[in-house]
Amino acid sequence: MSITATLFGQMITFGLLVWFTMNFVWPPLMQALEERKKKIADGLAAGEKGKHELELADKKAKSFLKEAKDQAADIVNLAQKRANDLADEKREAAKQEGERIKAAAEADIERAIQQAKEELRKQVAVLAISAAGQILRREVDINKHKEIINSLGNQLGQV
């Protein structure tokens, strides 16, 4: 058991091994490890980003849904209001129509009454004149008393 030249042989072997490892083994392995590390980090980041985006989309979808609901409610309200308005309008129109018909009917009645009155008056005047004529036949000369009869007729017409 002594130190011999084997030592040098071993040192050379050792040196060669270290040199080889340093140049051909370590760098590619380290590179692969680094690349994988980066890949994993990228993947995790992408996952995180995807999650974030999902959250964002979720929020957006919710806001859209809310907006749509609001809009739907608005539309329903509007429709209801419109329906009410329409009903009101119809009612109003019907009322006006009724009133118009009523007014027309009243006017008709009024006219009929006037007509009847006129008729009556004329008949009364004729009656009165004929009555007066019969009473006064002998004494009254139509031509002489024409003025009186006319004024009488006019006075009757004013009643």
Next chain:
Amino acid sequence: MASAEHETGGATGYIVHHLTDLKIGEGFWTFNLDTLFFAGLLGFIFVLVFKKAAESATSGVPGPLQNFVEMIVEFVDTQVKDSFHGRSALIAPLALTIFCWVFLMNAMDLLPVDLLPGIASLFGIKYLRVVPSTDLNETFAMSISVFGLIIFYSIKVKGPIGFAKEMLLTPFGPWMIPFNLLLKLVEELAKPISLGLRLFGNMYAGELIFILIALLPWWVQPALSFPWAVFHILIITLQAFIFMVLTVVYLSLAHEDH
């Protein structure tokens, strides 16, 4: 013990046989072929497997091999990032190489002690030590290399003057320069020595226990070798881990400017 002839058999012979390297050369210029071969082979396997994983590395869904390799790489990378705060293209791959290579060499310990030497003897190879990290040459080769890096980075980061100042003026100021230098030298030298000896001691002791267990009657062996092997799974990983972490810590200290 390495030089003795031990064809004598018996317990001592068996142990010594298992702790003798297959070597060529004389004196200092001896090469432990088994250490060189197994360390090289295991290093080659490590590089091959990791290279294959690195080539087919994808940032998509990883296959089983890539998963396994990435687990180790991430583990080492975390350790390095925890203790080393500078920027360096070398430290992390160095730590990975140390961890995996030491682990594989230690793991040879879990093979039955007679398996590979037995097979080798069929081919006429007398001695074979299959665990490279039980060879001081192997552990010191690594720790001295690391020590060289420590010195290199100390000088590179602090500059030659800064490094000299640190060696001479800390911890007791300019009036104690020789004492400071002595203290610093011991401190620095203790790093590679403790690093190398710790690994060697642990693996050598572990291997020795396996050899001792192998000397017992066959019906006792499983009861002892199984728990020891299970325990050793922890030891081999732990030793590889300690070697790696200490290397990173030492290099991180070398990068720090006081």
